[in-house]
Amino acid sequence: MTDGSKNETAGKPGLLLMSSNWESFLDGALDDRFEIVRLWQAEDSQELLAERGHEIVATLTTRMDASLLDKLANLRLIAVPGAGYENVPVEAARKRGITIANAGDTHSADVADHAVALTLSAIHHLPDMQAHVSSGAWRAGRSIGRRHAMSAQRFGIVGLGNIGTAIANRLDAFGGEIAWWGPRDKPASWPRRESLADLARWSTVLIVATRGDTDGLIDADVIDAVGSQGTIVNIARGSVIDEDALIAALTAGRLGGAALDVFAEEPTPSDRWRDVPNVILTPHVAGVSDESMTHLREAAIRNLSTVLDGGAVVNEIG
Amino acid sequence: MTDGSKNETAGKPGLLLMSSNWESFLDGALDDRFEIVRLWQAEDSQELLAERGHEIVATLTTRMDASLLDKLANLRLIAVPGAGYENVPVEAARKRGITIANAGDTHSADVADHAVALTLSAIHHLPDMQAHVSSGAWRAGRSIGRRHAMSAQRFGIVGLGNIGTAIANRLDAFGGEIAWWGPRDKPASWPRRESLADLARWSTVLIVATRGDTDGLIDADVIDAVGSQGTIVNIARGSVIDEDALIAALTAGRLGGAALDVFAEEPTPSDRWRDVPNVILTPHVAGVSDESMTHLREAAIRNLSTVLDGGAVVNEIG
Structure with a gap:
């Protein structure tokens, strides 16, 4: 100097x-x-x-x-x-x-946008659909499974704070049912379910939008309650979900799918997801726009x- | 018998x-x-x-x-x-x-759902984001481009019939601007632009939701008007877009991206898309749910x- x-x-x-x-x-x-x-x-x-x-x-x-x-x-x-x-x-x-x-x-708006992007991508099977075109399977006349309509979904939102509310506001126009659970009841436009287990059983898509100290909230029991026809979306924090239990449930077909922006360890090792079916993964970008x-x-x-x-x-x- | x-x-x-x-x-x-x-x-x-x-x-x-x-x-x-x-x-x-x-x-609701799924997947770069995680690039500390917020988008809808209206209703909650163009003016909740060229220049995402006799409507000039920062989404019919011009524009970087459910020839040959960047492709499933x-x-x-x-x-x- x-x-x-x-x-x-x-x-x-x-x-x-x-x-x-x-x-x-x-x-x-x-x-x-x-x-x-x-x-x-x-x-x-x-x-x-x-x-x-x-x-x-x-x-x-x-x-x-x-x-x-x-x-x-x-x-x-x-x-x-x-x-x-x-x-x-x-x-x-x-x-x-x-x-x-x-x-x-x-950033609530950005995070909510990303939650809905992950939700739609999972329900509409966009990765599988793209693979069907790109692999030539469509051209070869092979069939591919049909999706369930958005209007037939039951969206369960865990945590109705700013982000959870923004997610519900976006999903409202798609015609499905919306409910939520959080530890404290409060006035809301959507019904609160009695417990997380109750919400998980009810939901076709469980969207995790918690804040604060909720480590391990989405445990093996909650994952099994969402079940083989259900999807879990997480834009909150990786630690909210028991990720080992999630991977085990996806691999065994006990959980239908998952769309995750956050992980137990970040950056998550790519090997960890290599053989896990029906996952959509993004690198913790939900809240980040230009x-x-x-x-x-x-x-x-x-x-x-x-x-x-x-x-x-x-x-x-x- | x-x-x-x-x-x-x-x-x-x-x-x-x-x-x-x-x-x-x-x-x-x-x-x-x-x-x-x-x-x-x-x-x-x-x-x-x-x-x-x-x-x-x-x-x-x-x-x-x-x-x-x-x-x-x-x-x-x-x-x-x-x-x-x-x-x-x-x-x-x-x-x-x-x-x-x-x-x-x-099926308007299903098609509109799919249009918004394609739009969000394109704007949020979901295929690139998934590849960033799955390839280990994230883990290796490599960076990835940031998206633009949904609230910063200008959604231009070509054809405000039942499907176009259902798309606009769904996008409304995301906070961007919405406009449309169709050959006939009519009362609507969103402003009509004077011409298709005008709409294309204005839009960050041009969503094609026409019906009827509109072959070749989205020609090379319209594609260039959407431009290198823009995205075209098509859930109408493949013939509405000059697909050769679209592929040329994507390949040359004159068009930012495309998300397509319909194609000039269906099933579209996979080879046709192999080296085309920034495309999201689905096999004509927009209107099909269980x-x-x-x-x-x-x-x-x-x-x-x-x-x-x-x-x-x-x-x-x-």
Whole structure:
């Protein structure tokens, strides 16, 4: 670093970034306003924080350890570029008067779109249909199984939050029945079933749209309740489903099909799915569109700028 | 045939079937009420009609030559097991007082479902996304292009009949813009563009939902107007699109993608599509679900029975 550049940056407030992803995400937008502190480049991150922690006024992250807060005496804003903030120490930050802002509900629409894309692709057997044309089987006069109509489906939505509601709103126009289950009853346009097991038995398509702490909710019993004629769609989190049980049920024909955007381990090993029939797989992209990424970035930049310029933070949590 | 069975069938009114498909479709349902006259089994169909044409009171078909009518002096009903009756001689039959009944609008919902399935699969790049997971590319850390949000799409529907309207109703919940073009303006919930060329330039997804005589409507100019960032979806008829021009545009990258259920020649040769990028292909199944086939069959049986029992024909064309 030359003396000149050192002078230019001296006195700028610090923005802590913990991975290079977030620097790529900002793409230089705040370089002239903040001193970027790159935690991933430090040989000893504790040393870096001890030396420069007091400079840091803001951070951009989806994940933060509560212990890190103690090292950042002057932190004023945690900008979360997404909807979920379950991995950010909300209570500890609040006690310190640190503002947390997320990106609002920008991605529910994208995730719901993807859930319906997966659902339609599974019900209409699009991969098999494409293979029937591309392999020449159609040309050769071979037959292929007929689908069941969307209007004959019973869509069971697990978790009627923003995403579950957006999915139901999209499916409404297709004429099937819609029901849901979540741990708490609430007013809704669609009937709630008494239990998850009840919903699973009723559903021809079980769509997992839970949030928060629901690890292992869709276990072997729920999978068997959906059954050999049913399909499970997951756009929530991989850990919500017992994935080994899912694979076993698909392989044995005890579950009709699955369409998954999220996995127990990500990226999921391709070998794990090689011999599993009737699966549609996408690489955790449900919430990611060009437009939502632009929106996330703009919201993050706007919120980070308020630390310097004042003005209202958008989508403040709490 | 024994004398006994001959006696049983003697005097039964004749039901003319022109292909074994329709006998499979009926699956014996009317065998005890009609004498089935199997035109495809005749060594000389003209001779068969000359001998037995006067016995025939009804036929089940989607396609009939006007000249055939002259051979069927006592024909009272043409039951069309589908929505389209463009290949049936409606005027000539009407002059003779012959009733024509189709299956009503049973399949618009199925076709619209499939159009939206193809549209979502194309916009969300489901085949590429699945390949990214299955090939191990995701696991290897390789990146994959981001989609554009459904809410950022402009859906252009060519032909706002029952099917086009059903497609628009389904897409409405996804938040994009919708417009349409057809030769005649009419009241609609979505704006009509001035011309097909105008609609094609405006659209990010052009969805072909025409009926009737529209061969070659989607020509090279329309395809180029949709352009390298656009997608064409066809669930109408293969002949509506200049398929050679479509393949050339896809191959040259002048058209972004296509999702097709219908083809210039059906079944389409698989070789024709082998090196064509960004296509989603299904074997002319848009209108075919288990439920719609059951409905078609029941409507046909009910209508054919009215010839014997009286009662009102459903879905009479007139």
